[in-house]
Amino acid sequence: MSPQPARPTQSQAPKAGKWPHNPPPPLPEGALRVVALGGIGEVGRNMTVFEFAGRLLIVDCGVLFPEDQQPGVDLILPDFSAIENRMADVDALVLTHGHEDHIGAVPFLLRLRPDLPVVGSRFTLALVAAKCKEHRLNPNLREVKEGDTTSYGEFDCEFFAVNHSIPDAIAVAIRTPAGVVLHTGDIKLDQLPLDGRLTDLAGFSRLGDEGVDLFLVDSTNAEVPGFVISEREIGPVLDSVIRRADQRVIVACFASHVHRVQQVLDVAVKHGRRVALVGRSMVRNMGIAADLGLLNVPAGLLVNIDEAMTMSDDQVLFVSTGSQGEPLSALSRMARGEHRQISIRPGDTIVLASSLIPGNENAVFGVINGLVRLGADVVHQGNAKVHVSGHAPAGELLFLYNAVRPSNVMPVHGEWRHLRANAALAVQTGVPADHVVIAEDGVIVDMVDGRAAISGRVEVGHVYVDGLSVGDVGESTLSDRLVLGEGGFISITVVVDSSTGRAVSPPTVSGRGFSDDPKALDGVVSLVEMELSHTESAGITDPHRIAQSVRRVVGRWVADTYRRRPMIVPTVIPV
Amino acid sequence: MSPQPARPTQSQAPKAGKWPHNPPPPLPEGALRVVALGGIGEVGRNMTVFEFAGRLLIVDCGVLFPEDQQPGVDLILPDFSAIENRMADVDALVLTHGHEDHIGAVPFLLRLRPDLPVVGSRFTLALVAAKCKEHRLNPNLREVKEGDTTSYGEFDCEFFAVNHSIPDAIAVAIRTPAGVVLHTGDIKLDQLPLDGRLTDLAGFSRLGDEGVDLFLVDSTNAEVPGFVISEREIGPVLDSVIRRADQRVIVACFASHVHRVQQVLDVAVKHGRRVALVGRSMVRNMGIAADLGLLNVPAGLLVNIDEAMTMSDDQVLFVSTGSQGEPLSALSRMARGEHRQISIRPGDTIVLASSLIPGNENAVFGVINGLVRLGADVVHQGNAKVHVSGHAPAGELLFLYNAVRPSNVMPVHGEWRHLRANAALAVQTGVPADHVVIAEDGVIVDMVDGRAAISGRVEVGHVYVDGLSVGDVGESTLSDRLVLGEGGFISITVVVDSSTGRAVSPPTVSGRGFSDDPKALDGVVSLVEMELSHTESAGITDPHRIAQSVRRVVGRWVADTYRRRPMIVPTVIPV
Structure with a gap:
């Protein structure tokens, strides 16, 4: 070449x-x-x-x-x-x-x-x-x-x-x-x-x-x-953790990691524990893997959660999703003491046999802290070789x-x-x-x-899925969300006479995500009234221009008074 | 005992x-x-x-x-x-x-x-x-x-x-x-x-x-x-990195880490580089440390940024804040190509001689990616022993x-x-x-x-400082910010006759942080009008009750249509 x-x-x-x-x-x-x-x-x-x-x-x-x-x-x-x-x-x-x-x-x-x-x-x-x-x-x-x-x-x-x-x-x-x-x-x-x-x-x-x-x-x-050590080296670590557990054991890992789950199942069998799969994707994927002969599940090993809850603590092991601290996952609910069936007790063993994806640190550490606070022993890649x-x-x-x-x-x-x-x-x-x-x-x-x-x-842009819609949430919506999430908003609604621009009732002012103090916006009504009298005397009747003026004075006031930047949302209704 | x-x-x-x-x-x-x-x-x-x-x-x-x-x-x-x-x-x-x-x-x-x-x-x-x-x-x-x-x-x-x-x-x-x-x-x-x-x-x-x-x-x-290795073992690593650099070097670390900065200064002296301190707290703290004899700064070593910018690339070293990816820091601005004075060029060397505080991963990796994309060599604790x-x-x-x-x-x-x-x-x-x-x-x-x-x-609660205020932002405000940040809001303003509860003008509907699609809320006006005709025929004139009804129907509509949960903000103004 x-x-x-x-x-x-x-x-x-x-x-x-x-x-x-x-x-x-x-x-x-x-x-x-x-x-x-x-x-x-x-x-x-x-x-x-x-x-x-x-x-x-x-x-x-x-x-x-x-x-x-x-x-x-x-x-x-x-x-x-x-x-x-x-x-x-x-x-x-x-x-x-x-x-x-x-x-x-x-x-x-x-x-x-x-x-x-x-x-x-x-x-x-x-x-x-x-x-x-x-x-x-x-x-x-x-x-x-x-x-x-x-x-x-x-x-x-x-x-x-x-x-x-x-x-x-x-x-x-x-x-x-x-x-x-x-x-x-x-x-x-x-x-x-x-x-x-x-x-x-x-x-x-x-x-x-x-x-x-x-x-x-x-x-x-x-x-x-x-080099990465072999996946099979995780098995003996899981074995030593589960061997010394004398209460419930919960292992969280990715719902598609068939070989990781296989090793958990093998250890469960070895220590006489039945296994309950927790989490919709875990149940689904392991079912598929077993059907295809990729996961070897001895007959009678699996129980459902309800059965597991009736069994002695040292005879059961849960394999769960939620290893990335997803707030709605079973594991997060357990860590917050909010899981419908499983409440963590001192001495329970929880293993996060998973990576820690960058960005998830706080969520995962939050789950670990919640579990530890409830008295559980938590084993994770930070303190044991339970992930490759x-x-x-x-x-x-x-x-x-x-x-x-x-x-x-x-x-x-x-x-x-x-x-x-x-x-x-x-x-x-x-x-x-x-x-x-x-x-x-x-x-x-x-x-x-x-x-x-x-x-x-x-x-090549970012195409966002939010709820049922694809693509209608774009950079402008996200930028608004970021502003609202940082500082909330202050809304000012004024009803004006469409021919004179004169306010026909006092402005309605409210804030959300701005302050817990009910008096925080006490200064705003008179400020807006003063501005409306200015726009009225200047002969301004265009609702859009009136709204701009209101936005400007309230924005300046909040910056001076609080050094904050909530979204200012004026609504001017001509009647 | x-x-x-x-x-x-x-x-x-x-x-x-x-x-x-x-x-x-x-x-x-x-x-x-x-x-x-x-x-x-x-x-x-x-x-x-x-x-x-x-x-x-x-x-x-x-x-x-x-x-x-x-x-x-x-x-x-x-x-x-x-x-x-x-x-x-x-x-x-x-x-x-x-x-x-x-x-x-x-x-x-x-x-x-x-x-x-x-x-x-x-x-x-x-x-x-x-x-x-x-x-x-x-x-x-x-x-x-x-x-x-x-x-x-x-x-x-x-x-x-x-x-x-x-x-x-x-x-x-x-x-x-x-x-x-x-x-x-x-x-x-x-x-x-x-x-x-x-x-x-x-x-x-x-x-x-x-x-x-x-x-x-x-x-x-x-x-x-x-055990932690000794701080002094960082010096030789910095030395080997800076020795092979033939362009500009920027070392970011905590603005209070006097011994880390001392080692950077020592290496700069050794390789004939003058040093510019970047960032207000870095300049302030190192000034204090030098005054107290805790930092040894050879006469003539320090230059200000303007002087540094006139010097040959291989004769200058910047010691900067911003090691945690703080978006307004000098280093983040450089990574985005937005720094007023310093633009990163291919072959520049940037050292993050700092820890990575949990929760800052995405910000720090964002800075590293930005610098790498501009062609810089980035040395950090993930690829060299530049932090203990x-x-x-x-x-x-x-x-x-x-x-x-x-x-x-x-x-x-x-x-x-x-x-x-x-x-x-x-x-x-x-x-x-x-x-x-x-x-x-x-x-x-x-x-x-x-x-x-x-x-x-x-x-013991959390006392929040937001701008100039202490304590007025509490859990309720934060919870509103989280809702607004996730889904934005839809505001519906209606002006009603105070004696009959009858709408005197069409509802004003607008959304922020909800959708980029200008037609996203097209269904809402008629929905609200229908609800107002219901409340009117039910003889409801209380603005608060009318607002509740509006919130309910719009909330249900948005959940069904989009499976989203923006904040619904009805304002009912009686005239």
Whole structure:
């Protein structure tokens, strides 16, 4: 491959409008285009679109969970607008595994094209089917397994087993005349996986021999040095914790972490405890896993909560959701002493066998403090080895790069700090720095003559789901929520004579989220009356102008008096 | 000491009203009472009140920084109400060190009694003096140093050097006829401290020989096993980072961490860089530290930002605040590309030489991502050893317990998980479990005949500072802010004939923080008109009842239509 001048960095990249309304540079014949509509520059809502010869292939379609700056939002979707007019061009949606950040937005994409072929492994598709059922959708599912080679229109796909914190995860190689692309999905390299299903490093090596032109690599743990210990090392830790428990034991973990739950079940059996699953998603997913033979549940082991409550404390174990401190989860209710059935007693043992997702610290520590305050012993990753990550850290990523020996690299799945760290690893293994493309959401990467480079950008916004609606909550609403959440509002309602602008009754002033002091706004009525007499004498009758004047004087007053910035909401009603 | 039946746990403790309005059980003659008004069950606003023979001694008076559940709040103060009518009984306020969570509320306490003797070491009092100046207060400062023994009314105090992440920290032993109390303040056991000022373990051992009846111990790191490496080990790491930097270097750390800054200055000198201090508190505190001889600043080393901006990139180093991702800090502005003077360029080096306080993760990672996106290399405790904690972890706490050999222990400074971990360490060193008292804010601990036990409880609320006001923002306002922040509001204003209840004009409906869609509330006007015709025909003229009806129908409509819960704000104006 011939050398090429340094590409523009992302921030220098040309700003394009929405694709295809304001189309990006044309894709040269025989070239492959890659655009992430989510998941690069953030952790979540992974969705990458590949284009070749006018046809599209999508890998993953997940959701992102909102942060503090997105109050009231339930979910954030990838921005489909760049492809919504091209859904007929999509040959398939390939799902690498069944986590929400990879499949959560599938029902929303299927609303645009219900018959879209949805490709994935057995467990992944079972989770998608369950999700689609809730949305009353009947998806067109196409099951594949590792080792399969299948064509979807222009795209020849080959699937590889990868190891992650959910069973049946796959990586996908995409062959087009433009070259070979390998997308890892989420990946780690547990060398002694619980189910014996290794990440297919041998397959990656074979593909590397063939020549991988573009390698999209999970960046989540690229900043973390070294290696992850094996999932199976969690079992003995759980064993030692549960062995010494002489009362109730509650283990919280992710509802899709089948191997973690398997180890809990095995330990429960060993110590003569029956198991109750707590939480709708835990019950559902473990049912699916057991049906598919991915979870081994000895007959008679499971009991429901009501049965469990009648059993002796040392003969029962609960496996629960709520490991991220979700306020409505069973575990949070227990920590607040508000769970309908389970009340925590001194000496109970609670294990958080889970990661602590950044942003959830206060919620999780709040749950731990609540449980500890009730007298429970709480075991968590801060004081025991009860969790290992599902993502390859730096040491394992080096193995991947050295097996695949890619010509071009595109770090995916991560914030900027992760992408940069991953890019540095690629360079350390010998990939030329100018063949490593950091392309956040919306940045167009074209692979032309075996060389990947940024060629433009499409607009990729945040699409918010709030309650039943998708997309009507936008940045303006969120910005209002942030103002209201910080300072509340003061509303001033005045009824004016429409012909003279004269107030026909005293202003009605009230505040919410402003002060507990009933006299806090005592000064406002006379202030507004004075302003209204000014606007009246100035001959102002336009309600909008009167409202502006009221907003201005009240805003100034509250800033001077309180040094606060509530929203000022004047309503002027002409009669 | 004779054995005693297990004390009631905190949650079983009798609930008392405010003290002294609803007085707690009388304190037996010769007994000592201890009540924390802040700092136990939380990290921050440390304040402990000791009572003997009708007189009071206070140790520390700090602030707590708000979390998500306290939106718009600037600071949280200890609840002074239990002592506000007894300020004349206070013999002194002893400050263990100058961190905000130990001194931040001093100006607010001094408003209750301006001449209160404020006792502390030189650096602590200098910081208090600067703070009081901003509040236009002239405090009655009484300087002490380690080794001093001084009486304040009924309380004989002895001060011990302790090592922490700020210079000049002290522990205090309080002697009364009821016994000897030792309060560590914040403490660690750096065995090679940068200033050679060791935690006085020898003094603690001597006090232990004498007999310590009650030991109040910093719990912050009790969950963390082992030992903290020495502060001086940060220097070589900074050296290696700054040595390889060939452009600008910015080091962010806490504005009171004099020893950390000292090491940065030393490395800057070594590599021929001049230093600019960025951030008001950084400039102020380092000025004080230099004046007191605690910070060694070679002549000519410091430059101001304007001078620094004229210098070659490899000859300057900035020491900045903003290490916790505070949105208005210089560092956050740089990360957003909004700093007035300093714009980050590819290849700049930024070091976050600081802890990551739980709850600040998203803010700090946001800053790191912003800097990385601009091309900077960001060094932080996640990828280099550029921070050590100022609090003793478990291994060091064991040294403390074994030196002091206390009869009774009361873990302080921490959430429940920390307090419990600290209590367990005390028990491991041989303190009987029923002599370890976990007493969160407001729980009254009486030491009678050498035995500490819970005897009651005073109400301790959260006192919020928001702008210029203290205390007018309470739980009701915060709860409104949370609702508004999640869902915004819909306001409906109707003007009715006061005698008939008939609407005299169409309802005015508007929403803020509800939707970006201008048609989102299109259904509401007719809904409200219909409801008003119902109330009118039912003969309802009371504006309050009409408002309730409007709130109900609109609330139900929005729940059905959107599955959201904005605040519904009806205003009914009778004319």
